[in-house]
Amino acid sequence: MSKLKLNLGPQHPSTHGVLRxxxxxEGEKIISCEPDIGYLHRxxxxxxxxxxxxxxxxxxxxxxxxxGFFYSELLCRTVEKALGVELSKRxxxxxxxxxxxxxxASHLLWIGAFLMDLGAVSPFFYAFRExxxxxxxxxxITGQRMMNNYFVFGGVRRDIFSLEDVENIINILPDKVKDYEALITENPIFVQRTKGKGVxxxxxxxxxxxxxxxxxxxxVNLDFRVKDYLYERIDFNPVVLDGADSWSRYKARVLExxxxxxxxxxxxxxxxxxxELEQKLVNPLNLTLPEGEYIQEIEAPRGLASIYIKSTEEKSPYRLKxxxxxxxxxxxxxxxxxxxxLNDAIAISGSLDIILPEVDK
Amino acid sequence: MNWTEFQNIFKDCRLEGEKIVINSDLLKTIEFIKTNYHFEMLKEIIASDNGDGNVELTYRLFSLEDEEDLLISINVQDEAESISSIFESAVADEKEIFDLFGVKFIGNPELKRLYMPEYWKGHPLRKDYKEDDERLNWNE
Structure with missing residues (x-):
């Protein structure tokens, strides 16, 4: 059978950004795949x-x-740990x-976008509603919907308020998640397209x-929140499932x-x-870190995120990765x-929750 | 892991803070650590230009059993051994380092430009990279 080269993306609605x-x-079977990235490199x-x-x-x-909060947290945490700043409980x-x-919010968007990839339009609107x-x-509280820029070195930009809104969110969400599960989890079309696929x-x-x-x-029971110092007084169980296929990855996100x-x-x-909000804010003017190398990590929605900073006591890092x-x-x-x-390619790549700005950096 | 036992096998190494610094035998060392001390995952490879023509590569290995990291570091000039035969994730890391630092990894099947265009000259994260270099008038 003759081979065919197919170019998927970069401007494809279901590649969640610009992934090519x-x-x-060979027929409908994929015999090799080569991701081409870098369209969003900044x-x-x-x-x-x-x-x-x-x-x-x-x-x-x-x-x-x-x-965005996860990456702000990483940078702030590196500075705080390097300068020995202790955060208060609040x-x-x-x-x-x-x-x-x-x-x-990130998982909800994924649920909506993933189902959209599979051709189901309505879950997208439900997930976006929540x-x-x-x-x-x-x-x-931060003045921005996304890219909040709310964490600062040594604390947060201003105190939090309207906690009743959060209570409202956590009160309505379990019912809504139940709705998604009723609509999606055992849906025969969804199950056929995800169970046993992308193992x-x-x-x-x-x-x-x-x-x-x-x-x-x-x-695999590996959640970096377990050893995270922010979560040390918090009691939770990492979600671990055995299926290893696209369906399990969906289910794990719902449970998460x-x-x-x-x-x-x-x-x-x-x-x-x-x-009482007690903060020990670091003066950002002329801020330098002591000489050395710093690595911090956090469990972000799309896997382990970590930062490496090499400082030579200059105003800016010598190297940051x-x-x-x-x-x-x-x-x-x-x-x-x-x-x-080929018809599973989008379903499988969608189930991995890839986001391209994070890939291209 | 047992540091004294390790040092008996690989004599050409020293402990620098939390890092093990080696001078040669990168592939052998990492393979040894993976099989004998159960460091199953390579979290990332960190490259950093020392400013003297050397690039320091730091391999961050992770053991699931003890949930701890191990840092192996080596100084290279323009070439290094690829460890993509041991960890598949290294293919991606090495590709990135090749693009941004210009280190050629011998044995990596996919070495080519990643973020920068194929006709780009120079490697942006090198300390001797000039941004106003005439060679970079690629858009004309």
């Missing part, structure tokens, strides 16, 4: 070497605009609450550096939304008892799409 896949087909690491820390802070939300609770709200409530709350076994996942939900849906609601409930209790989860998921496509059928 060069597929080689030189995030190069820019860091030119800007001071406070100038760089508003940019880092843009690495992953759907989960600041920690505020950060955890916003991170988890952000995680829910995400909108969360973004409205972000706008209320990712443990060894391959390790070999390709896959972390986060994609790894936990393959039966529930787990995040659980975490937010605990932070709300802390926020009620700790009314980001590790993002999606970058490795894109690399995995080379392997996971091999042998799959």
């Amino acid at each position: 896949l060069i597929l080689e087909l 030189g995030m690491e190069k820019m860091a070497e030119k800007l001071s820390y406070i100038q760089y802070l508003p940019l880092v939300d843009r690495i992953d605009y759907l989960a 600041v920690k609770a505020i950060r955890v609450m916003l991170l988890e709200l952000n995680r829910i 995400r909108e409530v969360i973004l409205k709350y972000f706008e209320k 990712l076994d443990k060894e391959t996942a390790f070999n390709f550096g896959i972390t986060g939900v994609n790894l936990r849906a393959s039966g 939304i529930k787990e995040s609601i659980n975490i937010i409930k605990q932070t709300l209790k802390v926020l009620e008892s700790e009314k 980001w590790r993002t989860g999606s970058y490795y998921s894109v690399n995995l496509l080379r392997k996971i799409l091999k042998g799959a059928y």
